[in-house]
Amino acid sequence: MSSDPIPLAVPVLQGKEWTYIKECLDTNWVSAIGPFVEKFERTVAERLKAGQAVATVNGTAALHTALIVTGIRPNDEVLVSTLTFIAPANAIRYCGAWPVFIDAESTYWQMDPERVKDFLDKQCQVKNGGLANKKTGRRVRAILPVHILGHPVDMDPLLEMARRYDLTIIEDATECLGAKYKGRNVGTLGDLGCFSFNGNKIITTGGGGMIVTQNPAWADRARYLTTQAKDDPVEYIHQEIGYNYRLTNLQAAIGCAQMEELDSFIDSKRRIASTYAQGLEGLPGVQFMREASEAFSIYWLYTILIRKESGRGSRDLLKSLGEMGIQSRPLWKPLHRSPAHQGSQVVGGEVADRLSEEALSLPSSSNLSAEDQERVIQSVCSFLS
Numbered sequence: 001m002s003s004d005p006i007p008l009a010v011p012v013l014q015g016k017e018w019t020y021i022k023e024c025l026d027t028n029w030v031s032a033i034g035p036f037v038e039k040f041e042r043t044v045a046e047r048l049k050a051g052q053a054v055a056t057v058n059g060t061a062a063l064h065t066a067l068i069v070t071g072i073r074p075n076d077e078v079l080v081s082t083l084t085f086i087a088p089a090n091a092i093r094y095c096g097a098w099p100v101f102i103d104a105e106s107t108y109w110q111m112d113p114e115r116v117k118d119f120l121d122k123q124c125q126v127k128n129g130g131l132a133n134k135k136t137g138r139r140v141r142a143i144l145p146v147h148i149l150g151h152p153v154d155m156d157p158l159l160e161m162a163r164r165y166d167l168t169i170i171e172d173a174t175e176c177l178g179a180k181y182k183g184r185n186v187g188t189l190g191d192l193g194c195f196s197f198n199g200n201k202i203i204t205t206g207g208g209g210m211i212v213t214q215n216p217a218w219a220d221r222a223r224y225l226t227t228q229a230k231d232d233p234v235e236y237i238h239q240e241i242g243y244n245y246r247l248t249n250l251q252a253a254i255g256c257a258q259m260e261e262l263d264s265f266i267d268s269k270r271r272i273a274s275t276y277a278q279g280l281e282g283l284p285g286v287q288f289m290r291e292a293s294e295a296f297s298i299y300w301l302y303t304i305l306i307r308k309e310s311g312r313g314s315r316d317l318l319k320s321l322g323e324m325g326i327q328s329r330p331l332w333k334p335l336h337r338s339p340a341h342q343g344s345q346v347v348g349g350e351v352a353d354r355l356s357e358e359a360l361s362l363p364s365s366s367n368l369s370a371e372d373q374e375r376v377i378q379s380v381c382s383f384l385s
């Protein structure tokens with residue numbers, strides 16, 4: 001067996017990327033206006049049956065823009081998953097609003113709808129026509145579920161609560177392009193969905209993002225805000241503060257090529273997941289990533305839990321794999337533990353704390369070879385036995 005390094009997740013750029021990039025260079029369309037931007041938006045919108053799509057410089061900008069478009073204002077509160085990457089919580093703060101961190105459920109590790117319900121029913125009250133957090137007095141306006149690791153959040157209970165309390169739902173679907181919930185595409189279940197095309201995501205544009213929505217007025221407004229809120233194409237007139245958040249034609253060209261490969265990437269990720277599940281089956285103290293019966297997961301990063309009862313730790317496994325040239329990664333420190341978000345409220349948090357201690361993501365690149373994956377499996381088995 002070889003001992004070459006095995007990375008956690010690398011992009012696979014073996015389709016028409018070169019051809020489309022060359023087209024940009026040959027035609028001089030390299031910046032934020034150009035045919036590939038529109039083509040990329042159309043392709044994603046059609047694939048997801050999403051109505052409208054607006055391309056952005058990255059996923060964080062997509063989230064920020066989506067929050068502004070739905071009317072999130074300073075001192076509003078937004079319910080967001082605590083077990084996730086920091087970007088959605090930061091985007092909430094960019095608006096001057098505050099995150100309320102919601103714990104994960106222990107089966108699929110996603111935002112726990114029970115905790116959301118508990119918070120809304122018991123810790124909030126209807127006041128002046130809006131929903132107020134009893135503790136902070138602030139207005140609760142939106143839910144921002146983050147579909148982590150390729151698997152959807154249980155959305156139906158969230159949608160029901162959003163209807164009951166008149167809240168907006170902005171989905172962070174950055175890790176979930178192509179995933180489904182009850183046959184519907186993740187990112188199209190709420191009011192707006194956000195995607196990322198960072199280098200480690202299932203498809204990449206180097207850096208990039210996308211907002212999708214069925215609401216044409218919101219899409220128009222997102223397009224306006226992400227291009228400096230320019231009101232007149234000739235005279236430089238701006239009624240409000242905008243952002244330079246549009247994706248370039250060069251990046252969109254890569255995106256168009258990557259979209260042609262999406263289905264094959266999803267097949268690879270799902271095959272990798274089932275090979276891990278078979279290869280590690282029966283190992284004591286290991287819990288696998290599961291797929292809910294109503295879910296179609298894209299298994300973005302295949303993740304296992306090294307349960308405390310095993311007497312071994314996920315970080316020991318990380319170190320041991322590292323010594324063999326195999327890259328692995330813990331999940332994020334829950335955001336309610338983040339010094340950057342100190343002082344924000346958390347609902348629960350114990351489950352996320354435990355998951356973040358026990359979880360480790362294993363190499364999951366779409367082009368992971370059978371031989372390399374076998375090496376990872378053997379290394380995990382020998383560490384745990």
Ligand SMILES: *Cc1c(COP(=O)(O)O)cnc(C)c1O
Binds near residue numbers: 061088146174196197
């Ligand atoms: C990657 C990611 C983002 C942000 O995307 P960028 O394109 O890196 O800005 C947001 N949320 C989650 C959960 C992510 O994994």
